[in-house]
Amino acid sequence: MSQLALVIDLNVCVGCHACVTNCKEWNTSGSAGALSDDNPYGKDPTGTFFNRVQTYEIGEFPKTETLHFPKSCLHCEDPPCVPVCPTGASYKREEDGIVLVDYDKCIGCRYCSWACPYGAREIDEHQKVMKKCTLCVDRIYDESLPEEERKPACVLACPTSARLFGDVHDPDSEVSVAIREQGGYQLMPEWGTKPSNHYLPRRKNHVSYHKDELERVDNPLKKEDYQVDASEPSLDDVTSW
Amino acid sequence: MQPAFSVIFLTTLIGMGQGLFLAIYTEQVYSVLNVVQSNSSDKFYGIASAVALVLLILGLISSIFHLGRPERAWRAASMWRTSWLSREVIVLPIVMGLVFLFGMVHFMSWNPVIMQFGSVAVRLSLIIGAFATLATFALYIATGMIYACLKFLQEWHSPLTVINYLLLGSVSGFTMASVIAAYEQPELVPFFVGWSITLLLFAFIFRGASLMRNKRLRPKSTVQTAIGVRHNQIKQKSMGFMGGSMNTRDFFHGKTRLFLRSIKTIFLVLVFAMPLTMLIIALFKPSLTILGIAVVSMYIGLLAERWYFFAEGNHPQNIYYQSIA
Numbered sequence: 001m002s003q004l005a006l007v008i009d010l011n012v013c014v015g016c017h018a019c020v021t022n023c024k025e026w027n028t029s030g031s032a033g034a035l036s037d038d039n040p041y042g043k044d045p046t047g048t049f050f051n052r053v054q055t056y057e058i059g060e061f062p063k064t065e066t067l068h069f070p071k072s073c074l075h076c077e078d079p080p081c082v083p084v085c086p087t088g089a090s091y092k093r094e095e096d097g098i099v100l101v102d103y104d105k106c107i108g109c110r111y112c113s114w115a116c117p118y119g120a121r122e123i124d125e126h127q128k129v130m131k132k133c134t135l136c137v138d139r140i141y142d143e144s145l146p147e148e149e150r151k152p153a154c155v156l157a158c159p160t161s162a163r164l165f166g167d168v169h170d171p172d173s174e175v176s177v178a179i180r181e182q183g184g185y186q187l188m189p190e191w192g193t194k195p196s197n198h199y200l201p202r203r204k205n206h207v208s209y210h211k212d213e214l215e216r217v218d219n220p221l222k223k224e225d226y227q228v229d230a231s232e233p234s235l236d237d238v239t240s241w
Numbered sequence: 242m243q244p245a246f247s248v249i250f251l252t253t254l255i256g257m258g259q260g261l262f263l264a265i266y267t268e269q270v271y272s273v274l275n276v277v278q279s280n281s282s283d284k285f286y287g288i289a290s291a292v293a294l295v296l297l298i299l300g301l302i303s304s305i306f307h308l309g310r311p312e313r314a315w316r317a318a319s320m321w322r323t324s325w326l327s328r329e330v331i332v333l334p335i336v337m338g339l340v341f342l343f344g345m346v347h348f349m350s351w352n353p354v355i356m357q358f359g360s361v362a363v364r365l366s367l368i369i370g371a372f373a374t375l376a377t378f379a380l381y382i383a384t385g386m387i388y389a390c391l392k393f394l395q396e397w398h399s400p401l402t403v404i405n406y407l408l409l410g411s412v413s414g415f416t417m418a419s420v421i422a423a424y425e426q427p428e429l430v431p432f433f434v435g436w437s438i439t440l441l442l443f444a445f446i447f448r449g450a451s452l453m454r455n456k457r458l459r460p461k462s463t464v465q466t467a468i469g470v471r472h473n474q475i476k477q478k479s480m481g482f483m484g485g486s487m488n489t490r491d492f493f494h495g496k497t498r499l500f501l502r503s504i505k506t507i508f509l510v511l512v513f514a515m516p517l518t519m520l521i522i523a524l525f526k527p528s529l530t531i532l533g534i535a536v537v538s539m540y541i542g543l544l545a546e547r548w549y550f551f552a553e554g555n556h557p558q559n560i561y562y563q564s565i566a
Contacts, residue, residue: 044484045483048486053481055481056464056470057478058470066478067470080391086317086320087313088319106313107310107313107316111324114242114391114394123487123491187468188467189466
């Protein structure tokens with residue numbers, strides 16, 4: 001069974017919010033209806049978003065690092081939001097593991113949002129139903145699109161290719177290899193939700209040398225080891241002018 | 242969490258309604274077994290059942306205000322295999338139906354003897370009441386488990402949550418029963434007042450235990466586990482937007498610590514200290530006014546208690562929403 005998911009490379013994300021914008025654009029234009037906004041240009045704007053990029057500062061000045069952190073529904077393998085739903089509107093698809101909300105069954109009781117530790121669910125204040133990231137389920141299977149465009153909108157928008165999309169149950173997929181080889185991790189592992197989305201950590205390249213790599217251990221004449229006796233005048237004192 | 246008044250009214254009203262039913266049924270069982278000597282009239286049971294039913298209906302009505310799409314509420318009965326909310330939605334009407342039947346059987350005096358054990362006559366109402374009692378306990382458990390089953394709301398994830406829903410609901414119902422008894426059948430007042438005092442003491446012990454437990458809790462989730470970075474100094478600089486969203490509105494009460502502490506003091510006084518004093522006075526000098534004060538104080542206090550219960554829940558998603566920039 002496959003499990004579609006995103007792998008987000010925090011080493012590459014520059015925090016441009018292009019994924020946020022493209023997510024909103026695609027998902028507000030779909031057949032499920034708009035993602036409503038109130039006062040978008042007013043004093044107290046609010047609206048429904050599936051994806052946000054947050055920024056964290058790690059360390060204390062001057063030793064700080066900035067981390068840009070995109071967050072959307074993690075499509076948990078054991079999603080705590082699904083069993084609590086009283087109507088069955090919240091469900092996890094057998095075939096590809098996407099966690100979805102049936103907007104026609106949802107009664108807007110908000111219980112699933114209480115049951116999600118990641119804050120991935122938002123109520124649409126106009127349709128009065130719970131909404132969340134669908135992994136662009138209306139796009140990734142659309143055969144009228146060219147094959148390379150059958151990916152979530154956020155993945156297509158990312159200018160630095162920080163977002164990978166694929167099946168994390170297929171051990172040879174791009175996402176599985178990235179998780180395995182680049183230290184992919186899950187958020188809040190303490191709750192046992194087994195998020196499908198993974199994050200690749202910030203990493204720097206360090207080259208470490210051992211002393212014996214700098215020293216020619218096989219030098220028979222030990223030229224570098226030449227000891228100067230400072231108490232007596234040497235030939236250098238005479239010849240170096 | 243941000244306390245929702247629809248849920249505060251729902252849980253306090255149905256809690257009292259269930260407790261009131263338990264009170265009159267307890268009294269009926271005692272009088273059938275001749276433990277209390279009373280000729281409790283069918284009229285008393287009828288009135289008390291009607292009040293319990295009204296409380297349950299008011300609770301149901303207030304719950305509708307919590308739903309975005311109340312016209313689809315019937316769908317909520319479908320997922321009883323996994324969802325405690327669904328179980329509550331199923332059991333609540335069953336309790337209402339059985340309490341209605343129990344009240345009608347008494348009120349209309351359709352109360353034939355079904356079985357006879359020696360001098361103990363088991364009437365129809367006693368059998369309906371037994372089923373209604375089971376349903377009432379199931380409803381308390383379902384209501385409490387809705388909150389207790391959410392494992393990352395650590396303040397709620399404890400058997401104490403269910404015990405407190407049961408005890409606080411029962412004590413408010415027994416106190417209400419003593420008010421109705423003072424109005425309709427004064428010789429029953431000591432019975433209900435005695436039960437109320439006992440339940441109030443138990444409720445105080447378990448609610449106090451829950452307050453103490455929550456004071457010592459250490460959150461399992463930290464900003465380190467939330468973003469997966471191992472560093473002691475991590476600060477959010479931006480949550481990704483400058484306006485509000487459901488994430489900033491629904492999961493935090495937005496009040497100061499002082500406000501929270503004063504609500505706690507208020508509910509401890511109004512739910513426990515004040516009614517206890519009134520009930521003890523009523524034990525010696527039964528009076529409708531004194532018991533009325535006890536039940537009003539207790540109900541207002543329970544609203545504060547439930548507000549505090551919700552506000553105290555610390556949702557881990559708040560870690561992601563700390564800073565606007």
